[in-house]
Amino acid sequence: MVNMDIKELWKEYNITLDDKKQELVSELQHPLLINGTTGSGKTFLLLARNAYLMKVEEVSPTAILNLVHDPAIAKRVAKDYRYLYCDDEQMPSFVDMHSFAYRVIRFHDKTIQRESCKAYRDMEKVIRRLVKDMFALELTGLQLRRLQRQISTCRSMMMSEREIAAINFEGMDFPAFMKAYAKFKNDRNIYDQDDILCECARILMSTPAVLQTFAARYQYVHIDDAQELSFVAHVIIKLLFSSDAQLMMLADRDQCLDLDKAAYPQALDSFADTYTEARIERLEGNWRNNQTITALANEFLYKQEAGMQCSSEETCEVKFKGFAQLERMYEYALRMVVEDESDIAFLYHDAALAMPLLELFMQHQVPFHFHGSVKKFLQEPLVKDLCNIIELLIDPKDMRAFYEVYEKLGFDISKKVLLEVAERLRDDESVDVYQAMMESSYRAAGKKKLAASMENIRMASTLETHTMITFILDKLGYRARLLKANILMSESSLLALRVIAARYHDPAQFLNRLREMGEFLCEPVSRIQLRSVASARGMEFSRVALLDCLGSTFPRAGLQEEELQLERRLFFTGITRAKHQLEFFTSKRCDLTRLEISPFLYELHAPKEEEAKSAGERPVPQPKKLKENNLKRGMRIRHATLGEGRIVKISEGMMHVQFTSELKILNIRHCITNELIDRA
Structure with a gap:
C-alpha cells in the first residue's frame, strides 16, 4: 500500500x-x-x-x-x-x-532442546478433587473462587515458601495444599495460568x-x-x-x-x-451510552464524585421488571426477542441462571449465541448430585449413579460393601441396589434405616420431575446436606434446575433434555447473545437486559468488602454495555422459594421511582428505613449480603443475628449508616 x-x-x-x-x-x-x-x-x-x-x-x-x-x-x-x-x-x-x-x-525450551509443559486454563476440577481428597471438603462456588484467587495471589506476587506458610485459609492447611497442587502439576508436566x-x-x-x-x-x-x-x-x-x-x-x-x-x-x-x-x-467523554444510562451508571458507581461525561443527547426509559415467579421472567425474555428483532444481549452474573433461557430458546428454535459452557454447569456438584439421584430413583439398578451419590444420601458404606453390591447386581439382573445392600454385610443399623425409607424411595420413582426434586431435598436429606455446606435454596444452580424441571414432567425426559443442552451448538454469530457480564467487557449492544438481579446472585451472598466492591464494578459494567435500551430483571419467588431483590436495584431504582410510575411501570418496592431504636430481639431483618435472619440479642451497639446457616455479630450503626439492613 x-x-x-x-x-x-x-x-x-x-x-x-x-x-x-x-x-x-x-x-x-x-x-x-x-x-x-x-x-x-x-x-x-x-x-x-x-x-x-x-x-x-x-x-x-x-x-x-x-x-x-x-x-x-x-x-x-x-x-x-x-x-x-x-x-x-x-x-x-x-x-x-x-x-x-x-x-x-x-522459544527458550526449544533452544535447550526441552519439551515444554502443557498449558491448562481451567484447573477447577483438579483443585476440587485435591481439596476433597486432602481435607474431605466439598467446595462451594464462592469457596472455590476464593481459593483460586489465593493460589493466584501467591504465584503472581512471587511469594516465598515462608510467606505462603503464614497463610490461613478457610479450614484447610493451605501450605500443604499448595505443595500437593505443585506436585500434581510437576508429576504431569503441566502449567496453570499463573505458572506460565x-x-x-x-x-x-x-x-x-x-x-x-x-x-x-x-x-x-x-x-x-x-x-x-x-x-x-x-x-x-x-x-x-x-x-x-x-x-x-x-x-x-x-x-x-x-x-x-x-x-x-x-x-x-x-x-x-x-x-x-x-x-x-x-x-474524557462517554461515546457509548446515552444520557439516561450514563446518569444511572454515574449515580451507581461514582455517587457524588465526577463520573463519566456523556457525549450523546439521546435519552431512554430504563425498565425495572419484577416477576412474581422466576419462570415468568424467562417467558418475558422470549417475548422480547420474538416481538422486536433488533440486537439484544442478555447478560448474567451467574451462568446457571442463563440455562432456563437457553433451554427456552432451544425449545422455540430461536437462534442465539451463548458465550459460555453448558457442560460446566452440568458438572457443578449440586447439579451432578441431583441428576445422579434422579437417575437412581428412575432406575434403582444403576450402580454408576449409586456409586456417585451413596455418600450424599447418608449411606456410610465401606468399599467391601460396595463391591458386594456391585457383584450382586452383576449376578442377578432382577436385584436392585437396595436389595443388594440388604443382603450384603452392611451393618444392621444401616439396614434398619434403609428399610424404613424403602417405601418412600419406591414411590418416588413415579413422581413428576419437579416433585421428585422436592422429595430428594426433603425426604432424602439433601436439603440438610446443602445447608450444612452453607448452600441455600436460592442457590442459582438449584433455581435453574427447578425452572427447567417444571417444563419436563417426566424425569427421564428432563435428564435427556439436560444432555441435549450440553451437546447443543449455538450460532457463532447472532443478534441475540447470552453472555456473562465479565465477558461483555469492551463490548456494546443496542439493548441489554441484566438477567439475575437477585439478592443471592448480584451481589453474591456472604462476600468480603473487597469482593463486594468487585461486584459493584461488574454491575456497573453490565449497565454500561447498553447503548440505547436497558432493562433489569428480578423475581420474588421460584416456586415456593422466596427470592430477594438485589440491593443494587434498590440503589438504582430509588431516584427513578416517580418516573417509573408515570411511565406505567410497577416500581420495585423500596426498603423501609430503619433506626437503631427500631431494632428488637426476635425481629426479622434482611441483610444486603447475608440474607434474612432473626435478631437473637442486642448489646452495646452490637446485634447477634441468626441467619439460615450461621450466627453473625453485626455493628448496628455500621449496618444502618450503610443501609445494609431492612425489615424482612
Missing part, C-alpha cells in the same frame, strides 16, 4: 478522532499511560494507533505487539481492526498476556539471550485493559519493554474485574517512576 499522511489515513478509512486522540496516536517519544472511563474510546484509539504506525510511519506489523486481557478479547479486537483498516494482508499481532508468555517459554507467567519471568531474569531476543523483536507495544495485569505480568513487561520499545498502556481502574487472577492495578500508580520520561494522559 502507498504511504499516506495522517489526514489521508482518517479520510481513507472514514475515522473521526478528536484533537487529543489524534495527538496521542502519533506520540512516539514517551511511554504512555492513557486512563479513561468506559466508553471513552481507549480500544478505538489503540486500533487507530496500529493503523497509523503501519500506514503512515510504515512500521512492519511484526514490530508491533498488542497485548490484551484474554484470548476472546484478542480475537474480537483483531476482528475489529480487520473490519476498520485491513484492506491488505498486513495485520498486527493481537495476543493475550498468557499466550505471549507461553511463546517466550517455548512465573516461568516466563524466571526465564527472562535468568537467560539474557532470550530477554534480548524478545526485547529486540517488538518496537511498539500496546497493552489494553492494563488494570488487569498481575504483579508478575508487570515484571515481565518491565523486563522486556522498559528501555527501547515505545510502550502504550490503556487502563480504566473502575473496570478492574479480574481479582481471581490477582490483578494488580496498583502498579499503574508508579508508571512514571518505572518508565523514563513517561507521559500520563486521560480520555
Whole structure:
C-alpha cells in the first residue's frame, strides 16, 4: 500500500478522532499511560494507533505487539481492526498476556532442546478433587473462587515458601495444599495460568539471550485493559519493554474485574517512576451510552464524585421488571426477542441462571449465541448430585449413579460393601441396589434405616420431575446436606434446575433434555447473545437486559468488602454495555422459594421511582428505613449480603443475628449508616 499522511489515513478509512486522540496516536517519544472511563474510546484509539504506525510511519506489523486481557478479547479486537483498516494482508499481532508468555517459554525450551509443559486454563476440577481428597471438603462456588484467587495471589506476587506458610485459609492447611497442587502439576508436566507467567519471568531474569531476543523483536507495544495485569505480568513487561520499545498502556481502574487472577492495578500508580520520561494522559467523554444510562451508571458507581461525561443527547426509559415467579421472567425474555428483532444481549452474573433461557430458546428454535459452557454447569456438584439421584430413583439398578451419590444420601458404606453390591447386581439382573445392600454385610443399623425409607424411595420413582426434586431435598436429606455446606435454596444452580424441571414432567425426559443442552451448538454469530457480564467487557449492544438481579446472585451472598466492591464494578459494567435500551430483571419467588431483590436495584431504582410510575411501570418496592431504636430481639431483618435472619440479642451497639446457616455479630450503626439492613 502507498504511504499516506495522517489526514489521508482518517479520510481513507472514514475515522473521526478528536484533537487529543489524534495527538496521542502519533506520540512516539514517551511511554504512555492513557486512563479513561468506559466508553471513552481507549480500544478505538489503540486500533487507530496500529493503523497509523503501519500506514503512515510504515512500521512492519511484526514490530508491533498488542497485548490484551484474554484470548476472546484478542480475537474480537483483531476482528475489529480487520473490519476498520485491513484492506491488505498486513495485520498486527493481537495476543493475550498468557499466550505471549507461553511463546517466550517455548522459544527458550526449544533452544535447550526441552519439551515444554502443557498449558491448562481451567484447573477447577483438579483443585476440587485435591481439596476433597486432602481435607474431605466439598467446595462451594464462592469457596472455590476464593481459593483460586489465593493460589493466584501467591504465584503472581512471587511469594516465598515462608510467606505462603503464614497463610490461613478457610479450614484447610493451605501450605500443604499448595505443595500437593505443585506436585500434581510437576508429576504431569503441566502449567496453570499463573505458572506460565512465573516461568516466563524466571526465564527472562535468568537467560539474557532470550530477554534480548524478545526485547529486540517488538518496537511498539500496546497493552489494553492494563488494570488487569498481575504483579508478575508487570515484571515481565518491565523486563522486556522498559528501555527501547515505545510502550502504550490503556487502563480504566473502575473496570478492574479480574481479582481471581490477582490483578494488580496498583502498579499503574508508579508508571512514571518505572518508565523514563513517561507521559500520563486521560480520555474524557462517554461515546457509548446515552444520557439516561450514563446518569444511572454515574449515580451507581461514582455517587457524588465526577463520573463519566456523556457525549450523546439521546435519552431512554430504563425498565425495572419484577416477576412474581422466576419462570415468568424467562417467558418475558422470549417475548422480547420474538416481538422486536433488533440486537439484544442478555447478560448474567451467574451462568446457571442463563440455562432456563437457553433451554427456552432451544425449545422455540430461536437462534442465539451463548458465550459460555453448558457442560460446566452440568458438572457443578449440586447439579451432578441431583441428576445422579434422579437417575437412581428412575432406575434403582444403576450402580454408576449409586456409586456417585451413596455418600450424599447418608449411606456410610465401606468399599467391601460396595463391591458386594456391585457383584450382586452383576449376578442377578432382577436385584436392585437396595436389595443388594440388604443382603450384603452392611451393618444392621444401616439396614434398619434403609428399610424404613424403602417405601418412600419406591414411590418416588413415579413422581413428576419437579416433585421428585422436592422429595430428594426433603425426604432424602439433601436439603440438610446443602445447608450444612452453607448452600441455600436460592442457590442459582438449584433455581435453574427447578425452572427447567417444571417444563419436563417426566424425569427421564428432563435428564435427556439436560444432555441435549450440553451437546447443543449455538450460532457463532447472532443478534441475540447470552453472555456473562465479565465477558461483555469492551463490548456494546443496542439493548441489554441484566438477567439475575437477585439478592443471592448480584451481589453474591456472604462476600468480603473487597469482593463486594468487585461486584459493584461488574454491575456497573453490565449497565454500561447498553447503548440505547436497558432493562433489569428480578423475581420474588421460584416456586415456593422466596427470592430477594438485589440491593443494587434498590440503589438504582430509588431516584427513578416517580418516573417509573408515570411511565406505567410497577416500581420495585423500596426498603423501609430503619433506626437503631427500631431494632428488637426476635425481629426479622434482611441483610444486603447475608440474607434474612432473626435478631437473637442486642448489646452495646452490637446485634447477634441468626441467619439460615450461621450466627453473625453485626455493628448496628455500621449496618444502618450503610443501609445494609431492612425489615424482612
